[in-house]
Amino acid sequence: MPDFSPTEYAVPGFVALVLIEMIWAWRTRRDAYEPKDTLTSLAFGLGSTVAGLISGGVFLALFLWVWQFRLFEIPWSWWAFALCFVLDDLAYYWIHRFGHRVRWFWASHVNHHSSQHYNLSTALRQTWTGFLTLGFAFKLPLVLLGFHPVMIAICGGFNLIYQFWIHTEAIGRMPRWFEAVMNTPSHHRVHHATNPRYLDRNYAGVFIVWDRMFGTFEPESDEEKIRYGIVKQLGSFNLLWAVFHEWIGIAQDMWRAPWKHKLSYLLREPGWTHDGSRETSDQIRENWLQRKSAAENSVATGNPVARHGEAA
Template identity: 85%
Template sequence: MPDFSPTELAVPGFVALVLIEMIWARRRNPRAYEPKDTLTSLAFGLGSTVSGLLFGGAFLALFLWAWQFRLFDVPWSWWAFALCFVLDDLAYYWVHRFGHRVRWFWASHVNHHSSQHYNLSTALRQTWTGFLTLGFAFKLPLVLIGFHPGMIAICAGFNLIYQFWIHTEAIGRMPRWFEAVMNTPSHHRVHHATNPRYLDRNYAGVFIVWDRMFGTFEAEVDNEKIRYGIVKQLGSFNLLWAVFHEWIGIVQDMWRAPWGSKLGYLLREPGWTHDGSRETSDMIRQRWQERQGEQTKSVSTENPIAGEAEPA
């Protein structure tokens, strides 16, 4: 096993970039940082590090055990690292997508979305309870193909490092070719938004091409102000509530639900209820689209010329 952790080496860079962004925010966007919110994000990062130390070894041991059943012996070469990085990012896309579409996974991932601010410190809001979701299983196919668990861990570390810099409002758009292939601050702002048009979009880690391929891409619209956070905001800076509130909600919902609906509160999408008393992201987006259609129809009726197509 290589004794190399890219994320640990990147920590000083993370700190330096947060300080630089704070200086920028004081002059250009004073609302970007809120002291209590930033402290909560830092506490999230510390707790996540501790959680990783406690449970990471067990997952690595499991991967090493599974590696004995590999189909091939993938060498430690540059092309293998490149291929592993791409495939690891594809696996990340799917575990991230499940993190938004299955409440069991969302209970862990919601931590990352709990801030109503969007800055580099938000990137530190990593889960403490990821081990409960068993999301590591999405990367087991890479182990069984023959990629060494150490190689996968290194690639995952660089993936996490890449995602740090896209948590900012200080950068508008990157060059068009870059926006077409890579995940960027613009694309990831969409992912963190609660606006109906943006809900559950842009799951990519590094390569935005996965969202374009699988129909989950949404471009940022310049004339619509982004609202960050979660649909039902926490309304609190209490760290433990921020970490565990969704797990508590799952237990409460399952306790109260009829027997035939209990698993739905665990395995269905966030917001699902057996009686329709809450809304899922799909329901929110559909209602918004219907309202947009009604507004367009109203404008077309009031001004028939505006609704006519121009001649070819």
């Protein structure tokens, strides 16, 4: 059983790529980096590393305990690693999808989306509180199948390494065959967008085929400039607020909500409210589609769409 952590070896490469992108930004896109935003991202990365060291041992011990109940004896071979990598990426897709569709998970994952800039430093915005969501349970089926927990951890490390390079605007689109199968900067820019057409799309880690299979794929449009961040922007570079603001929001909503709705503020999608005072991503997209359809119809018929408060 190998003792190998791929992310440790990748750190120098991460640093080198960030420096290269900074040079590119200085020469061609000065607005791609903002000093306070970048410092916040770096602090996120440091904090998530510490949190991972604290909780990682507990999770590994749990996985090793579950492994004794495995159904098959899967060897340490190249085909086992390849299969484990694919299945681990499928598990990541569902962890990531739940991270956007269940507020309890979103409270942890929102950290990664909190920057209004999109560059390689954004990839470092990893959660400090992921252990609270128990998202690791999505990978327990791999353990029960017989993949050793260390093998799963190694595959997860390579998955994380792959995802680093797709956090950039310096790369447009890859060759068509690559875009069809793999997650790319273009696909992941969509995922980080707050534009209504892009909300909660492209959850893939490595293989974009999962989104194509499960109906969550959206291509990047050349006609619409992407706006990054979250629907309600932080408006602050305060690190602790960035880390914990959604947990605080959940606590406030549950405190104010009627008893029969309290649990829904944990388990329903982000933006859901019992009184309809906020909008979910589905509602935002539906309203946008209705406005878009009305505008297209008005052009086709020659009748202008009425503005808010005006007669048609």
